[in-house]
Amino acid sequence: MRRYELMLVLRPDAPDERISAIVDRTTRDITADGGQILKVAPWGRRRLAYPIERYREGSYHIVVFEAPSTTIAEIERSLLITEEVLRHLIVRQERPAKALRRDGLEAADDTELPSVEDEEDVDDGTERIDESESEAAPAAID
16 A cells, blocks of 8 residues: 545635544545545644635645555545545655664665765855854844
C-alpha cells in the first residue's frame, strides 16, 4: 500500500454536519477498500487564491492515509459528484529514506544523502558577511 495525502476544499456555506458527513464518507470509502486512515486534520476556513464558483473562502480538510492504488479512482469519482467539494487533490507521498540495516550497512537501493559535515566547510572563494556587521541590520531593527 502507498501513502497518500488528500486535501479537500469545501464550500464555506456548507453546514458543519454536512462537512463532517463528507469527510466521514471519504474515510469510510478508504477503509472499506482495505486502506488505513493515518490522520484527519481540519484546517478551517481560509481565503482562496482565486474565486471558485463565486466563493472567496473555503473550508480546508487534510486526510493522510495508506491505500491500494485502485482506491484512488473511486475516491476521486465520489468527490467529483459531491456538490459541496470545490476542489480536491490527492498526492502520493514519498517514503522517507530507509534506515540502516541491522548489520550496519545501507540498503543497496538507497541513495546516499550528504552529511552536515560535508556542507559546513565548503570554501567557494566568496567573502561572507556576518549579519551582525551589516549596515542594514540596525535600520531593520528600528
